Amino acid sequence: MANRLIRFLPILSWLKDYRGDTFVSDALAAVIVTLMLVPQALAYALLAGLPPEVGLYASMIPLVAYAMFGTSATLAVGPVAVASLMTASALGGIADSGTPEYVGAALVLATLSGLVLFAMGLLRLGFLANFLSHPVISGFITASGILIAGSQLGHILGIQGGGHNLLEMIHRLWNQLGELNPVTLQIGVGALLFLYICRKFLKRALIAAGLPERLADLSTKAAPVTAVIVTTALAWYFNLGAAGVNLVGEVPSGLPDISLPSMDPDIWATLAPAAILISLVGFVESVSVAQTLAAKRRQRIEPDSELIALGLANMASGVSGGSPVSGGFSRSVVNFEAGAQTPIAGILTAVGIAVATLTLTGLLAFLPKATLAATIIIAVSTLIDLPAIGRTLAYSKADGAAMLATIILPLVHGVEAGITVGVALSIGLHLYRTSRPHSAIVGRIPGTEHFRNVLRHKVETDENTVIVRVDESLYFANARYLEDTVMALVSDHPKMKNLVLACQATNDIDASALESLEAINRRLDDAGIRLHLAEVKGPVMDRLRRTPFCEELTGQIFLSTYDAWKALAKKPTTLCTPD
Template sequence: MPMLSTRLARWIPLVGWLRDYHRDTLTRDLLAAVIVTMMLVPQALAYALLAGLPPEVGLYASMLPLVLYALFGTSATLAVGPVAVASLMTASALADIAVAGTAEYVGAALVLAFFSGLLLLGMGLLRMGFLANFLSHPVISGFVTASGILIAASQLSHILGIRGSGNNLLEMAGTLGSQLGEVNAITLLFGAGVWIFLLTCRRYLKGWLTAAGLALRTAELLSRAAPVVAVITTTLLAWWLQLGQRGVALVGEVPSGLPALALPSFEPSLWSTLLPAAVLISLVGFVESVSVAQTLAAKRRQRIDPNQELIALGLANMGAGVSGGSPVSGGFSRSVVNFEAGAATPLAGAFTAIGIAIATLVLTEPLAYLPKATLAATIIVAIGTLIDLPAVRETWSYSRADGVAMLATLVLTLVQGVETGILVGVVLSIGLHLYRTSQPHSAVVGRVPNSEHFRNVQRHAVETDPRLVILRVDESLYFANARYLEDTVMALTAHQPGLEHIVLACQAVNVVDASALKSLEAINARLRDAGVKLHMAEVKGPVMDRLKDTEFCHELTGQVFLSTYDAWRELRGEALPRQTLSQPMAPAGAPLGAAASE
């Protein structure tokens, strides 16, 4: 039985969490669920509005997906549901397919959620979590910042009480500018008032409450409950003052009851149209979710399995697609609240789903009076944490290449739309990786006197020998950089006529692919023709396992040494004169890659 339980927990991690489940754990999960439910109801409605969907879609996306993630996810505190970036990407993807809010639009959103889930599930089963690494942090940061700006801009129309449209910042600005004369004063008063209230609570309420004597944790949770207060207050005011008759846009009728389960449309043309958006939503949602989950898990010394997270998020999105919801992922603010509220296991998410289901059954009638301006203000304040413009300057000052990638992603997302921005960001991430690794850093090293250590001859006073060059290769060898290594080695040979031995110090080489193997064979042959022997040192076990049966290893003119020091002692020999340098030096003209380092 223990073995069966272990195997079951591998695929359904909740089984592992339940082994030590007890009353205190249940209490913590229930308390966290109540708090997150209060926070999620207004967010679910707001993000449905952002995606151009009826409000109930946001509630539906907060039920079955949460249960499925609780079963299959590895994070105790990740709160899955509708999020701002995914909602914005959904609106962008569906803008050219149907009119927002129509049955065709909702149907396409269900396909998008199901399709994204299918892609994530497939990636998880194939253990492809590594693909997220192709989205560099600067690119993700630039995209998220631009998305936050676009989200805020898209909600200004609801704050002003006018019609807004557009897929990029220029289009949105043009639409808003042309309708400024139609601003609804009452809507603006409500929207601006809620925005000021929420911003004040976010910045100052916790300090005020702690100064009044409340515990820090309690003060933090109460300050995060401000959106609930705003929703209740403005809903009551809208009902009492009959604001719907004064031109204030309200949420309107929200269907009561639980969503019906049904498969989305499988029309091939629709799926092919949504493929690029599904891929991008999947990747961005996964990166965002895993980042949040790993950050919170580290605080409790817990472990997140990225491939299992792919499966869990995939099933959650597929669940959204069959239960009337939109694409989902892990939300940062909700997850932090879930963590701080003491959630002990993923069951807190399942309990949250139950809370949302109860809200859908009993709160739909009063929610009809909720002003859309309140939801818009809630979104604008919530995405404040996404916008990080100072990061552009910091990244630029540290790395021009990363700064260019980040700035290009940010600008293109703003002026061309989210899909163009993230696609360019992915291309730039891959391009930067290929550029950097195509010119691997390498350094000629010498022996630190009276030691077994070797350091860069350009930075340290070390011992060298005119008959021997030790070249430290600081990158794995693959097709993109194999030719560069050939050029580096042959340049060293050309600049040292008395050279007899070249040692490749491979302590940083984790992979040698087929193209690099051919380059090593070519280097060995050319050095042999020049009367120079090629040696290798500190070759890692997995790399040596692949090399030992190759033609290169059999024809190697030199030897493979266990350490660089062993190569130095044997090739240099005791009878050879030792040349001790008082200052760092470098072989003239040798192309040693980027600036030399340790």
């Protein structure tokens, strides 16, 4: 019982040993993550088309929920770039950005994602995330990065921008170029340059100046906060709002209200597909980050518990005014490197965000949106991995094709189509690969009990008895191929009286393959040929014995191929030479 409770509430396993020095580590990490998270929360709300406070709300109670149920000590949960893009894409069809209906739909989306994740955790359906193959995820994230950067260019230029795919974005930017705001452009480009230089050179400069590497790294990560402070101060001092610079504007001070999201079944049904995709992508990314960090300390991540924890975090976000959340990569790395020891760091981060929300909102009103856009662009630039296309194509054309589809479709059509087609392609190409398994007619290596491919080795064969080895489990995708292969053999070997299937590589025979074997058995019988099996694996044999197939089989089931050869081969005289 206690064990099951700990499994469900991992917090119980570490809270009893919690000590003062651990608290100090956690608190320090929390301060640094809070500094990093405030501008990110505002930026990703902007990206999702939501008011800035939604980003802050999504960085409070969800963090507490994850801390209680998650198995990673260092995963930092909150709004992330890709989920924000997917949120904007999903909500775009429902209401105009920024309206109360739009915000209400974001709450529904968060709750729904939470329910999907939670249900997957309870039902142990985490394997569904496997449908997202690495090339598909990687391609999708590259495409998202490009789309996100494109969507922020309008803010940098001080024009409206918009559009659901890259072509639309470019088209609108081009049309509106005449309306660009020079002051906004200066701030945007200035922030971009500053952040770029910090990322490229600051760390090395600080190390050269004598700072320890970890401190230099963390200072570099604080660059966005500096940009926010400086541009906010400029906007306030020079009253840039009056000069046409878009500012974040008034952010309501205070903590979020707790309330149930809309229960309109139409909205729920409309958002369900997007919620499933956001959940799966978020889960895959979170577990990957969590496992990478856990490995460094030989800690363990339980994917099923992660589903439950991320599910509860999203539900918490949905009832406390937030948007979908998941584990953020750079944020978690900072949390880890700043020394977070336990999920208490996450709870303290939530407290930090709450304090910021209560005290800083007056100042944030002067924050230029161009600054947030610059932080987003710099952050997502690391997501874009175009060389991966070449690498993947070189390794496997099928995987490369799936990746290309998942990159190109979102750019020209939209986010959800891309990932759906990518998943379908991955699965289809996998089934294709296994649908034509390697098979070989084998013969006996003279004087031995070994049987090898007649095309590659000098072996004895027998015109009465043909032995075929199939190098794959037999299941629906290759069952009919087996029928085709065997029936082609029959017409190619007019003197054949016995066909032996050597099954040493067959780990499974599903119901489709069983029916194919039954059909093959009947058809061979009609053609005057007996069907035999050899080297059937134990578990496969156990299942076959429960069916009438073993009785219907016209031939025998031999333990080894050699047994079959001894019993069946009448004139093993032919000696094949490989071509």
